[in-house]
Amino acid sequence: MTAPLAVRPAAEIGPDVAAALAAASPPWLADRRRAAWDAYATLPMPSSARDEDWRRTDISGLHLEQHRMLDSVNATVVGGMRREHDAAAPEAAFAIDAPGTYQVVENADALLAQGIIVTTLEDAASRHAELTRRALAPLAIDESKFIALWNAVWRGGVFVYVPAGVEALAPVWIAHAVAGERAASFPTTVILLEDSASLTVIDTYTSPKGDVELFSDTVAVMTAGRDSRLDYCALQQWGDGVWHVATRRASLGANARLRFFGATLGARVQKAYWEAVLDGAGAEADLFGLCFADGKQHHDHQSLQAHRAPETRSNLLLKVAVRDQARSVYSGLIDVAPEAVHADGYVQNRNLLLSRGAKADSVPRLEIRANDVRCGHGATAGHIDQDERFYLMARGVPREQADALIVRGFMDDVVDRIPHRGFAELIGQLLDAKIGGPAAAEQGR
Amino acid sequence: MSGTPTLSVHGLHVSVDGKEILKGVDLEVPQGEVHALMGPNGSGKSTLAYALMGHPKYQVTAGAASFDGADLIALPADARAKLGLFLCFQYPTAIPGVTTVNFIRAALRAQGKEVPAREFLNRLAAEMALLKIDESFRQRYINDGFSGGEKKRSEILQLAMLRPRLAILDETDSGLDVDALRTVAEGVMQLAGPDMGVLVITHYPRILQYLRPDRVHVLHAGRVITSGGAELAQRIERGGYEPILGAVAAAPVA
Ligand SMILES: Nc1ncnc2c1ncn2[C@@H]1O[C@H](COP(=O)(O)OP(=O)(O)OP(=O)(O)O)[C@@H](O)[C@H]1O
Numbered sequence: 001m002t003a004p005l006a007v008r009p010a011a012e013i014g015p016d017v018a019a020a021l022a023a024a025s026p027p028w029l030a031d032r033r034r035a036a037w038d039a040y041a042t043l044p045m046p047s048s049a050r051d052e053d054w055r056r057t058d059i060s061g062l063h064l065e066q067h068r069m070l071d072s073v074n075a076t077v078v079g080g081m082r083r084e085h086d087a088a089a090p091e092a093a094f095a096i097d098a099p100g101t102y103q104v105v106e107n108a109d110a111l112l113a114q115g116i117i118v119t120t121l122e123d124a125a126s127r128h129a130e131l132t133r134r135a136l137a138p139l140a141i142d143e144s145k146f147i148a149l150w151n152a153v154w155r156g157g158v159f160v161y162v163p164a165g166v167e168a169l170a171p172v173w174i175a176h177a178v179a180g181e182r183a184a185s186f187p188t189t190v191i192l193l194e195d196s197a198s199l200t201v202i203d204t205y206t207s208p209k210g211d212v213e214l215f216s217d218t219v220a221v222m223t224a225g226r227d228s229r230l231d232y233c234a235l236q237q238w239g240d241g242v243w244h245v246a247t248r249r250a251s252l253g254a255n256a257r258l259r260f261f262g263a264t265l266g267a268r269v270q271k272a273y274w275e276a277v278l279d280g281a282g283a284e285a286d287l288f289g290l291c292f293a294d295g296k297q298h299h300d301h302q303s304l305q306a307h308r309a310p311e312t313r314s315n316l317l318l319k320v321a322v323r324d325q326a327r328s329v330y331s332g333l334i335d336v337a338p339e340a341v342h343a344d345g346y347v348q349n350r351n352l353l354l355s356r357g358a359k360a361d362s363v364p365r366l367e368i369r370a371n372d373v374r375c376g377h378g379a380t381a382g383h384i385d386q387d388e389r390f391y392l393m394a395r396g397v398p399r400e401q402a403d404a405l406i407v408r409g410f411m412d413d414v415v416d417r418i419p420h421r422g423f424a425e426l427i428g429q430l431l432d433a434k435i436g437g438p439a440a441a442e443q444g445r
Numbered sequence: 446m447s448g449t450p451t452l453s454v455h456g457l458h459v460s461v462d463g464k465e466i467l468k469g470v471d472l473e474v475p476q477g478e479v480h481a482l483m484g485p486n487g488s489g490k491s492t493l494a495y496a497l498m499g500h501p502k503y504q505v506t507a508g509a510a511s512f513d514g515a516d517l518i519a520l521p522a523d524a525r526a527k528l529g530l531f532l533c534f535q536y537p538t539a540i541p542g543v544t545t546v547n548f549i550r551a552a553l554r555a556q557g558k559e560v561p562a563r564e565f566l567n568r569l570a571a572e573m574a575l576l577k578i579d580e581s582f583r584q585r586y587i588n589d590g591f592s593g594g595e596k597k598r599s600e601i602l603q604l605a606m607l608r609p610r611l612a613i614l615d616e617t618d619s620g621l622d623v624d625a626l627r628t629v630a631e632g633v634m635q636l637a638g639p640d641m642g643v644l645v646i647t648h649y650p651r652i653l654q655y656l657r658p659d660r661v662h663v664l665h666a667g668r669v670i671t672s673g674g675a676e677l678a679q680r681i682e683r684g685g686y687e688p689i690l691g692a693v694a695a696a697p698v699a
């Protein structure tokens with residue numbers, strides 16, 4: 001593994017940092033970084049007044065130039081994440097993405113023996129330049145302000161490569177740990193599956209509890225070859241002060257199968273893009289998400305199911321519960337290209353409003369330019385059903401606990417569909433803890 | 446304590462969505478007795494059951510209801526359950542995502558009747574076997590996709606697990622096949638006795654042949670218009686409500 005890229009400690013995001021990182025990168029990457037910084041400098045900051053994507057999500061309070069490049073790791077945060085791994089998926093390789101100081105890949109011997117690569121993206125960029133370029137291909141350098149910034153200044157990162165025909169014997173668990181007042185972090189996951197490969201990835205994001213202000217510009221980019229299978233699970237549990245902008249994009253070859261799960265629990269403000277691009281005929285993507293927002297949290301999910309080839313199938317279900325003053329914004333698009341005949345796509349967002357002050361907006365959309373397709377969308381928003389609450393209370397369950405059981409029940413079908421059992425149990429526990437229902441926490445199984 | 450009323454209802458008026466349904470109900474069920482409540486469709490039987498259990502939609506506008514001397518009206522439903530009141534719903538609510546086993550466990554804990562996990566599961570298995578409920582129902586979401594009869598049996602399962610002091614059965618016998626009715630009735634009989642009284646709401650004498658009520662009350666247009674012994678149910682079965690209503694109307698006002 002090559003030495004991590006060095007930058008001036010605690011440097012603010014700016015041209016000096018970008019230039020230093022470019023200078024320390026292999027030539028192909030250096031060019032990419034410079035072009036990306038130029039794009040970043042030119043593109044305006046997204047604004048809720050100007051940009052449709054950002055209409056309901058206000059980031060005018062985010063001052064990027066005041067954030068310093070993350071250069072330290074909080075051992076407590078990493079320790080907590082390791083314990084989650086140990087309890088939920090001890091069989092999984094454990095890869096820490098904590099730029100600048102150290103990167104570790106643990107428990108990966110079995111995978112490495114299969115010819116699978118699990119390393120930092122920095123390392124991959126030097127030693128496996130061609131693979132890395134292919135793996136980054138689904139992401140254009142200048143497609144948005146935040147993606148341009150990420151391209152210019154990312155460090156560390158985790159890269160996973162599975163050769164053709166190899167079925168990974170164990171999952172890869174990735175821990176993105178961030179800490180430090182006004183730190184800027186660029187958590188990165190890059191996955192490349194060759195034809196007929198299969199892999200499960202569990203991608204977790206944690207910072208210290210509390211409202212320390214942090215900025216995270218997250219990228220997870222996945223490329224799944226013909227006939228491959230990728231199970232991808234993300235868990236976002238940042239602290240309460242985090243600005244979280246994320247793009248998770250999977251590009252699927254012919255007959256590839258993606259199962260995507262995302263849990264959104266943390267951050268102060270989130271704008272997350274969840275995108276499946278079905279590039280090959282017969283590709284299939286199932287995307288499921290859970291979001292529980294409380295306090296003053298603002299969670300914006302924007303999804304894309306892009307059907308680019310015939311006989312492709314996609315299905316997305318996002319379940320959201322909002323409490324207190326929290327707000328959820330969802331917009332989703334199924335985009336069917338003219339060549340995607342017989343496409344089958346469904347997008348659904350269900351919201352449960354738990355307080356008067358909580359809000360949820362939902363705009364699922366279809367854009368269909370092909371003939372003979374089957375596509376649909378649905379959105380619901382409602383309060384806890386009075387009769388359901390009464391039924392539970394009539395058996396002695398106090399009101400708050402009844403509500404907690406109902407909220408947890410509302411999410412249960414999605415928890416059930418999480419591809420990894422141990423991780424699903426962790427999600428269940430985290431939901432219980434956040435919802436505050438001790439009764440739901442205990443399983444009478 | 447024999448003879449002391451456990452449930453005591455006086456002059457109860459109840460409105461739903463601003464419409465008065467109960468117009469002065471008087472009813473007493475002494476400790477450990479089995480009483481039947483009959484009456485034509487729409488007379489207010491389920492309304493009384495819901496009002497006694499504390500559904501927020503059912504507004505008590507006048508009168509009193511107490512259980513073991515405790516005023517019920519001011520209490521939320523969970524507090525009434527903790528006092529020992531139990532309602533077998535006529536139309537049990539489905540709650541997707543909440544499994545039967547977790548729900549019963551949560552209810553026991555909430556009522557301070559928690560037992561260790563193993564003992565709980567053994568008891569649950571035993572009660573399910575008695576009620577001929579398939580094991581798979583443990584992990585099924587409560588009432589979700591249950592058939593009518595399965596819902597009724599699931600209600601009795603909860604009754605058996607929670608051991609209340611007074612069970613209100615709202616048409617638990619409706620929609621059950623002959624064998625299921627016997628199973629359910631036997632389940633209730635096992636529990637009924639000095640520790641548990643029963644107020645059974647029904648249209649049919651069959652369940653009463655099993656439960657042998659001490660008293661039968663007839664509710665009509667929001668009032669209990671007459672009460673009697675078990676033979677009253679037989680009279681209703683043979684002649685319908687008309688003669689009874691007529692007799693009550695003709696009777697001189699005391
Ligand atoms: N929300 C409501 N608004 C208006 N009327 C209502 C409402 N709910 C119930 N009622 C009326 O109250 C009356 C009593 O209903 P209830 O369900 O208590 O009758 P019941 O005696 O249980 O009848 P059944 O034997 O058919 O079960 C009925 O006429 C019913 O239509």
Ligand SMILES: [Mg+2]
Binds near residue numbers: 490491492615616
């Ligand atoms: Mg009724």
